[in-house]
Amino acid sequence: MNSAGETSTAGHQGRRTKAKDSAASHDRRLLRDMMLIRRFEERCVELYSAAAIRGFVHLYIGEEAVAVGVHQALTERDAVVSTYREHGHALARGVPPKAVMAEMYGRVTGCSKGRGGSMHLFDSGRRFYGGNAIVAGGLPLAAGLALADRMRSRDRVTCCFFGDGAFAEGEFHETANLAALWELPVLFVCENNLYAMGTALAREHAQTDLAMRAASYGMTAWAVDGMDVHAVEKAAHRAVTSIRAGGGPHFLEARTYRFRAHSMYDPDRYRPKDEIAEWKRHDPVTGLTEALRSSGQLTSARLKKVERGITEEIEAAVAAAEQAPQEPVESLLEHVTGRDEEES
Amino acid sequence: MKAGGDHADRHSGATTFREALRDALREALTADDRVFLMGEDVGRYGGCFGVSLGLIEEFGPDRVRDTPLSESAFVGAGIGAALAGMRPIVEIMTVNFSLLALDQILNNAATLRHMSGGQLNVPLVIRMTTGAGRQLAAQHSHSLEGWYAHIPGIRVLAPATLKDARLLLGPALADPDPVLIFEHGTLYNMEGHLDPAVPAVDLDHAAVPREGTDLTVIAYGGCLSKALAAAEELAGDGISAEVVDLRSLRPLDDAAIIGSVRRTHRAVVVDEGWRSGGLSSEISARITEQAFFDLDAPVERVCSAEVPIPYARQMEEAALPQVPGIVAAARRVVS
Numbered sequence: 011m012n013s014a015g016e017t018s019t020a021g022h023q024g025r026r027t028k029a030k031d032s033a034a035s036h037d038r039r040l041l042r043d044m045m046l047i048r049r050f051e052e053r054c055v056e057l058y059s060a061a062a063i064r065g066f067v068h069l070y071i072g073e074e075a076v077a078v079g080v081h082q083a084l085t086e087r088d089a090v091v092s093t094y095r096e097h098g099h100a101l102a103r104g105v106p107p108k109a110v111m112a113e114m115y116g117r118v119t120g121c122s123k124g125r126g127g128s129m130h131l132f133d134s135g136r137r138f139y140g141g142n143a144i145v146a147g148g149l150p151l152a153a154g155l156a157l158a159d160r161m162r163s164r165d166r167v168t169c170c171f172f173g174d175g176a177f178a179e180g181e182f183h184e185t186a187n188l189a190a191l192w193e194l195p196v197l198f199v200c201e202n203n204l205y206a207m208g209t210a211l212a213r214e215h216a217q218t219d220l221a222m223r224a225a226s227y228g229m230t231a232w233a234v235d236g237m238d239v240h241a242v243e244k245a246a247h248r249a250v251t252s253i254r255a256g257g258g259p260h261f262l263e264a265r266t267y268r269f270r271a272h273s274m275y276d277p278d279r280y281r282p283k284d285e286i287a288e289w290k291r292h293d294p295v296t297g298l299t300e301a302l303r304s305s306g307q308l309t310s311a312r313l314k315k316v317e318r319g320i321t322e323e324i325e326a327a328v329a330a331a332e333q334a335p336q337e338p339v340e341s342l343l344e345h346v347t348g349r350d351e352e353e354s
Numbered sequence: 355m356k357a358g359g360d361h362a363d364r365h366s367g368a369t370t371f372r373e374a375l376r377d378a379l380r381e382a383l384t385a386d387d388r389v390f391l392m393g394e395d396v397g398r399y400g401g402c403f404g405v406s407l408g409l410i411e412e413f414g415p416d417r418v419r420d421t422p423l424s425e426s427a428f429v430g431a432g433i434g435a436a437l438a439g440m441r442p443i444v445e446i447m448t449v450n451f452s453l454l455a456l457d458q459i460l461n462n463a464a465t466l467r468h469m470s471g472g473q474l475n476v477p478l479v480i481r482m483t484t485g486a487g488r489q490l491a492a493q494h495s496h497s498l499e500g501w502y503a504h505i506p507g508i509r510v511l512a513p514a515t516l517k518d519a520r521l522l523l524g525p526a527l528a529d530p531d532p533v534l535i536f537e538h539g540t541l542y543n544m545e546g547h548l549d550p551a552v553p554a555v556d557l558d559h560a561a562v563p564r565e566g567t568d569l570t571v572i573a574y575g576g577c578l579s580k581a582l583a584a585a586e587e588l589a590g591d592g593i594s595a596e597v598v599d600l601r602s603l604r605p606l607d608d609a610a611i612i613g614s615v616r617r618t619h620r621a622v623v624v625d626e627g628w629r630s631g632g633l634s635s636e637i638s639a640r641i642t643e644q645a646f647f648d649l650d651a652p653v654e655r656v657c658s659a660e661v662p663i664p665y666a667r668q669m670e671e672a673a674l675p676q677v678p679g680i681v682a683a684a685r686r687v688v689s
Binding site for chain 1: 422424426428429431434435436437438439440442457458466468471473509529530531
């Protein structure tokens with residue numbers, strides 16, 4: 011994404027090499043990318059309450075440092091496989107907010123033409139492979155994308171996001187083994203937000219050290235502070251560099267927390283209020299904002315300008331989605347098979 | 355299972371179903387370097403039913419790829435590889451094991467095109483063994499292809515002839531969407547002569563291996579030979595049965611089915627799947643919907659008994675559609 015203060019999120023086109031990018035402007039860009047995700051989702055909450063968007067909506071608020079940090083190590087050649095809590099991953103990948111918002115509205119201008127909704131964001135041009143709402147269902151796909159790259163000797167990495175809940179699924183076990191066995195170029199990013207929906211980590215895992223368990227498959231694996239965008243960025247760079255050098259799959263356990271409930275339906279009865287409050291003290295957005303401000307790298311005026319730019323971009327996305335026409339139901343049977351038919 | 359013997363004389367055009375499948379795999383692997391075969395024991399073992407015997411020596415372990423026992427992971431990996439431009443052929447040992455990969459087949463392979471608004475497609479071929487008749491009992495013998503035929507977004511094929519065993523794979527690989535090929539386990543040793551002049555087959559159309567005028571027997575896969583044997587027996591009694599080989603279970607070739615029934619005015623559907631909620635129900639319903647006023651008798655169905663397939667030989671035989679049952683059903687509809 012682009013540097014702080016700019017209004018476009020055209021993704022990789024705006025990415026500069028770090029050499030040209032001063033540390034301060036790089037940090038401001040990280041902040042802007044996280045703020046965009048945060049504000050986008052806060053707007054989604056309002057729109058959901060107003061019944062403008064429907065379905066399941068799973069918010070990423072609190073976890074932004076993981077998506078933004080990891081994406082610093084990825085290029086447009088690489089692939090991303092995500093989950094149903096993927097607004098942040100899609101935006102960090104450079105999928106335009108306008109396309110994501112239109113998808114939330116179910117419009118044909120959405121990034122999945124309105125057929126997917128919040129849980130199924132896709133952008134084949136950016137090699138963003140969704141948007142998988144079967145917990146752990148995306149992991150085998152990631153292995154396959156990486157297998158194709160390995161068979162064709164392509165210098166590409168497939169980054170696969172999933173949660174601590176997915177770690178309990180058989181598909182995690184199968185895929186971790188397969189990827190390690192075949193030395194596939196996969197970066198597994200486990201966003202451990204401590205809850206599989208409403209079930210706490212210790213109530214779903216006999217051994218809660220996920221990185222240690224991942225290492226047992228023969229992958230390099232370690233845990234990182236998922237609330238610290240710099241720590242995530244550094245870990246992702248280290249892992250991706252090693253993967254590109256032929257080091258096989260790597261596993262990052264990003265220890266993070268979602269500040270909101272599991273979904274818009276969730277009354278959030280299972281988490282202690284003081285636990286939520288404690289994690290909010292580690293808010294990656296306010297944390298980086300304060301750090302940049304106290305070190306003089308971000309003035310109030312500049313921050314306001316960034317916020318205004320993000321607000322304008324999101325409001326433009328909302329307005330465009332509101333105005334986009336409804337797809338006529340006559341095209342219901344499109345996108346089922348490549349054949350023109352659908353029998354019966 | 356052992357690889358089994360391939361004793362057919364290749365020079366005379368004689369071959370087996372297994373060998374025809376292998377020739378198709380060899381041709382596909384030779385023609386397109388994006389094609390690779392992946393599954394449990396497809397390589398060094400030679401395939402659990404011997405279909406891919408020798409291919410690892412010809413094409414190497416990268417393209418004839420042994421997998422761990424991880425149906426969900428390697429089917430999903432086939433989907434991912436297809437998304438990234440490859441043309442994977444994934445072998446699953448039996449349809450019962452495919453249930454371990456059902457999440458990937460249904461929730462990803464069949465739906466990615468739609469969920470992504472048409473951005474993605476999954477040009478993947480999945481081959482698996484189906485059906486009973488080998489005393490393999492209730493976890494290796496079921497016929498669940500009808501379940502798969504329920505799912506929009508995939509194509510379901512059931513070769514019953516040497517020609518289809520040899521020629522379906524090419525167009526299946528050319529299809530932009532997932533294609534499931536169900537190979538009935540009793541067919542692998544079927545011997546016969548394959549006309550080398552037959553250049554290609556299509557995926558969409560049913561075949562009519564025997565024409566007739568008094569009734570239509572609709573069958574596929576492992577039951578086709580039973581349907582043909584029944585037709586032969588009926589001919590001895592002066593009853594002329596037309597046999598339709600479905601070949602494709604999704605999409606169904608309505609025109610062929612309905613066209614035949616309109617001529618004969620009577621239909622018997624043979625399906626090794628269970629009767630309740632099965633493929634035979636669908637075919638019967640379509641005949642009723644589209645040709646009700648052409649029928650001279652209610653549609654009959656000959657299906658597997660509503661029981662997990664048992665081990666004991668006589669019990670297994672009793673559970674499956676057999677020639678006498680098809681003949682009896684035919685007599686009922688023409689009476």
